[in-house]
Amino acid sequence: MTKHRKWLLSCIAIAAFLAVVFLLEQTIPKSSNWSMLFTVLEKGSIYALVAVSMNLVNGFTGLFSLGQAGFMLIGAYTYAIFTIPPEQRASVYQYFDGGIITFMLPAIPSILLAGIVAAFFAFLIGLPVLRLKSDYLAIASLGFAEILRAIFQWDKLGPITNGSNLLRKFTTYHTSLYPIIAAGICIAIMLLVINSSYGRAFKAIREDEIAAEAMGINLFKHKEMSFVISSFFAGIGGALLAMFQTTIQASVFRAALTYEFLLIVVIGGMGSVTGSIIASYLFIACREWWLRFLDSEQYIGDFKVPLLRAGFRNVVFSVVIMIIVLFFSQGIMGTKEFSWQGLGGLIRKIPTIPARLRRKFKKEAQVNE
């Protein structure tokens, strides 16, 4: 397939996808069960953006960083603070005399600002933290994310951050296309970075730091670069998440949120952008939609299905994740990416997949014996 044809196919696929989303949005009423689809699409896109940004550092540069929630927090707050209309500030900042900011910015500049502020903090945090390796880097970045959350909840900063109270009434979007397109553009830019000369340098660092350095790659500079770019997009992800939720509070951005992204990156495959995107949508769809039924009592005819009650969803979810980690340790995609040839090959292979899986498990069973 020629390069041009691939481009054309991709463009058509994207346009068709957006058109379908647009049409569905016009036709499906908000009250129907299917409106969950839009939650999945919106939140899935935002999660995909943050997961890819995390993959850039963890999967492509080989750094074990757990600061994503912290940078999302910065992005979400920066966005929210600058887009609350002045006339609403008195009610939002009711304990802090309406806050100290008396102007508002349009949405898109605020989103960019959210990314820039997150990137700036990442730059500062990266100076000491990126000199550490593996587990130490993970602990230090996690620690910084928690410190940031504590600072944003600090009462003395209340006039800006509203302390530990909710921020609300800021500008949000009105169509599901907004987060999908925004996340799409950001992911496209990250893909360009990954496929550039710098992306190759990141991968070299992941493969072998000592050899990368011997090939003239300045380790610290490139790690910092990857970290800052990743945080920039995590900040934008935070801003979009704020828009999705319509209210934000620092307590949402706990370490547990970072683990969700880590999980997505691992399930999707460390070092695969496509994997992160697919895993994000699957993760959100399972958690918010497909496995919901496990949380309430269900009857098949007169038979009451045992075990189903509030919270059972999380049990099933954990089991599913364990199965994935145990049997598909490379994740859905490994380090492969989507390609039209790959898709064509997959479609041709579909009839033989059950047989192939059986063979795979048989082989694994033999190895285990």
Place this chain on the structure above:
Amino acid sequence: MSKENVLRVSDVTMQFGGVVAVNNFSMEVNKGDIIGLIGPNGAGKTTAFNCITGVYAPTNGRIEFMGKTIVENHPSGKMKNLYKGENAGKYTKAIAPTPDKITKMGIARTFQNIRLFSSLSVFENVLIAKHLHAKQNIFTATFRLNHKEEKRMREESMALLKEQGLDKYKDDVAGSLPYGLQRRLEIARALATDPKLLLLDEPAAGMNPQESDELMEFIRQIRDEYDLSIFLIEHHMQLVMGVCEHIYVLDYGIKIAEGNPEEIQNNPKVIEAYLGVDE
């Protein structure tokens, strides 16, 4: 006959805590030379290499490259009292660039245990080595404003692979190549950084006699083709004696002999270090 000096190592001592790994080591590489460094296991050969390539900052001594001081250090801090080497106080400056800066100056190296980017393709391995001399920045590289440079980097890498006979493996995963080709790729990758001096750390390790004969020819060939000077560590005596014009011998971190292959072969100290003596 005086040739242009490429590398001059003066009084380099490397001490780890109380252990002196390399003691007062001096050597020279002139343009076009193939110089060997030999010695029994644990003699400090790789440590000497690591001092030159910036992996370690030597405890004391100076290293000059193309007439410019690139590394210089003197015992300081805790090391001041611990220092057991010689020539303390002769050097006063503390210059310790990181390995990437040294590579940028024109010293490339290979590793004793092959260190390829093993899950990347052969082509990418070489292409990565072209990154350091590129004039792009992250912004122009991301938005493809550097496509001319990118194209040049790709063409140069491809040409290099062709010269090294690796072009038919260009899309293979580097880790899947047979051992001999991995060695060759590692040298190709080092050549891609446009070095003036190439350091080879045991290039013949794990090769059979025929392969090491080929390697000998190959080393001479790249020296001439790429206008290089070569400094190599090797255990394989046949190769060292066959290819090197001048050899240094280390034992317990101390230089015990230097000279041309014949002199080394007949040097009693060298024989003693390698074989021991009857007492």
